[in-house]
Amino acid sequence: MPDTGLSDAEHETIRVLGQNLSADRALWVSGYFAGIADLKRSGAGQAGRASGVPDMLSGSPDNAPATTKIKILYGSETGNAAALARDLLERFTGHGVTVEAMDLAAYKVRDLKKEERLLFIVSTHGEGDPAEPALPFFEFLAGPRAPSLEGLSYAVLALGDSTYEFFCEAGKRLDQRLAELGATRMRERCDCDVDYEADSLAWSDKLLDDLGSSASVPAIAMPGAAAPLSGAKHDKRNPFTASILENVCITGRGSSKKIQHIELDIEGSGLTYQPGDALGVLACNDPRLVEDVLTCLNWTGKEAVVEEGVDTRTFLSRKAEITALTPKFLSMWATLTGRDDLQVLLDKQDRKELARYMGSRHVIDVLLEGGADSVAPEEFTAGLRRLQPRLYSIASSCVLNPDEVHLCVSPVSYDMNGRRRLGVASTDLAVRRGVGENCEVYIQENTHFRLPEDPEAPIIMIGAGTGIAPYRAFMQEREALGLRGKAWLFFGERQFRTNFLYQTEWQAWLKDGTLSQIDLAFSRDQARKIYVQQRIKEKAAEIHRWIEDGAHIYVCGDATHMAEDVNDALLHVLSTEGRVSDEDARKRLTDLQVSGRYQRDVY
Numbered sequence: 001m002p003d004t005g006l007s008d009a010e011h012e013t014i015r016v017l018g019q020n021l022s023a024d025r026a027l028w029v030s031g032y033f034a035g036i037a038d039l040k041r042s043g044a045g046q047a048g049r050a051s052g053v054p055d056m057l058s059g060s061p062d063n064a065p066a067t068t069k070i071k072i073l074y075g076s077e078t079g080n081a082a083a084l085a086r087d088l089l090e091r092f093t094g095h096g097v098t099v100e101a102m103d104l105a106a107y108k109v110r111d112l113k114k115e116e117r118l119l120f121i122v123s124t125h126g127e128g129d130p131a132e133p134a135l136p137f138f139e140f141l142a143g144p145r146a147p148s149l150e151g152l153s154y155a156v157l158a159l160g161d162s163t164y165e166f167f168c169e170a171g172k173r174l175d176q177r178l179a180e181l182g183a184t185r186m187r188e189r190c191d192c193d194v195d196y197e198a199d200s201l202a203w204s205d206k207l208l209d210d211l212g213s214s215a216s217v218p219a220i221a222m223p224g225a226a227a228p229l230s231g232a233k234h235d236k237r238n239p240f241t242a243s244i245l246e247n248v249c250i251t252g253r254g255s256s257k258k259i260q261h262i263e264l265d266i267e268g269s270g271l272t273y274q275p276g277d278a279l280g281v282l283a284c285n286d287p288r289l290v291e292d293v294l295t296c297l298n299w300t301g302k303e304a305v306v307e308e309g310v311d312t313r314t315f316l317s318r319k320a321e322i323t324a325l326t327p328k329f330l331s332m333w334a335t336l337t338g339r340d341d342l343q344v345l346l347d348k349q350d351r352k353e354l355a356r357y358m359g360s361r362h363v364i365d366v367l368l369e370g371g372a373d374s375v376a377p378e379e380f381t382a383g384l385r386r387l388q389p390r391l392y393s394i395a396s397s398c399v400l401n402p403d404e405v406h407l408c409v410s411p412v413s414y415d416m417n418g419r420r421r422l423g424v425a426s427t428d429l430a431v432r433r434g435v436g437e438n439c440e441v442y443i444q445e446n447t448h449f450r451l452p453e454d455p456e457a458p459i460i461m462i463g464a465g466t467g468i469a470p471y472r473a474f475m476q477e478r479e480a481l482g483l484r485g486k487a488w489l490f491f492g493e494r495q496f497r498t499n500f501l502y503q504t505e506w507q508a509w510l511k512d513g514t515l516s517q518i519d520l521a522f523s524r525d526q527a528r529k530i531y532v533q534q535r536i537k538e539k540a541a542e543i544h545r546w547i548e549d550g551a552h553i554y555v556c557g558d559a560t561h562m563a564e565d566v567n568d569a570l571l572h573v574l575s576t577e578g579r580v581s582d583e584d585a586r587k588r589l590t591d592l593q594v595s596g597r598y599q600r601d602v603y
Helices: 008-020 023-041 080-093 109-114 132-142 169-180 197-211 287-296 312-319 327-337 340-348 351-359 363-368 377-381 424-432 465-481 503-512 532-538 540-548 562-578 582-594
Strands: 057-059 068-075 097-103 117-125 153-159 190-192 240-249 260-265 278-282 390-393 404-409 413-416 419-422 438-444 459-464 487-493 517-522 552-557 598-602
Touching: 068 080, 068 132, 080 097, 080 117, 080 153, 080 197, 109 132, 117 169, 132 169, 132 582, 153 169, 153 197, 190 197, 260 424, 287 312, 287 363, 312 377, 327 340, 327 351, 327 363, 327 377, 340 351, 390 404, 390 424, 390 465, 404 424, 404 465, 419 424, 459 465, 459 532, 465 487, 465 503, 465 552, 487 532, 503 517, 517 532, 532 540, 532 562, 540 562, 552 562, 562 582, 562 598, 582 598
Parallel strands: 068 097, 068 117, 117 153, 153 190, 459 487, 459 552, 487 517, 552 598
Antiparallel strands: 057 097, 240 260, 240 438, 260 404, 278 390, 278 438, 413 419
């Protein structure tokens, strides 16, 4: 160990702190101590601040007066809004702005009427819904208790996916509601697609100009000012190359779907994770699809994509989204080919009709419908989105498996327009890559899906299909740490014989007491289909007792059907067993969510 001038006790304190901090807090601490060091070197005296890490990230150039103060509030589900908030915090601080960044889930709505400047970064999910952790804030803002905000200046950075009808809808709703409450826009809303980096950067630069910031003021105390602590050096911009240790099918013979258990080696990466976190996987496109696109464009695959420094085959394989259609692609293709039908569709500005069109075709379908005789690589590639990482709930405990990450992946496969379609990452990872092969990964922290801080608190885990993954991590963690609080699993799949995922492990946990109860719903084992929400209603009285005893409820799986049906079943439990109105039951469930006792990881 290099001579740091620290005592053994101080080294141990820092080591323990580093192991237990989240990525956000580790970044804050690194910047905090960088600021202290700078102040001490400059002779500015003792840098005094209350000990402990606050609930928000903050940064300000302590050696010069800041021109402006602003607070960033973000609502994140997959981590993009949170990552962007950290980036903008660093950028704004470096331009002389005193800035704080805070998760909307932790924000106290009573403070809203006191704010002067707010920057909201919100993502959209499902049919125009905000990120799960931001739901209570949105519900408050839409309700009768929302205050007048005439003294507030605000800006909204909306994240979404342009392939869907309700693109950036949560951000649009927020922007409109803030204006209705009397707040004043600092800048018009920015709607960003999944490859949001360039658009958000350009917009934030303009916002900085609007704020009248000074670009000459250096940043001192800010997240990322010093080298990040354990687990932070690898992210989606700098992934770790992990090797596959195991890739085995865990569904039985005759199953109508295939699910793979995958184990990855992360030894030497410095990556750590907690139960509830996800693994980001940077996948490659299907080689056959890449060749089909090259053929349609009359390309050899060796043409240069100058700005990327790669050839067209590499670009289409590793860097571009070549499955889902986007308005950006259709606009580019209409311009290059003179296809009036596409231009008419775009000019209508009918999101529903456009989403219907894009949902029934992929890029290859549009290319096969007719194209230009000759297309320059730079023209075509400019219309493609960047290939984005896919997130998978981690199915292992870092305590039990410190050098491994386990996943539970179902390869996506379906027919469209007479052609077989394959999920990009699920197929690349679970089908095309075998033991000994590599893939690029990073840890995506999910602070909104965590085991209770109280190890004795009961937990109720509800999931279907691959939604069982984080609960395997929960159980491994509880087993490794010897936790014995009550735990109850509700699990649904198609058939007991072929689809009871990790069956022997669940039976072992039930036998040794790590798991207290298990209720199963196999929909196709009887004439009348049974789902987990029905099991919940059947056990309503007991579930209600668990909730009254402080149980934490978790839901993981399909957002479109299962999660909402489970939500309705829980409302039924609260209203019937609690003998309250439907409205009071909804309020109770919202209160559980705000307090962190009702957490959902849905997709």
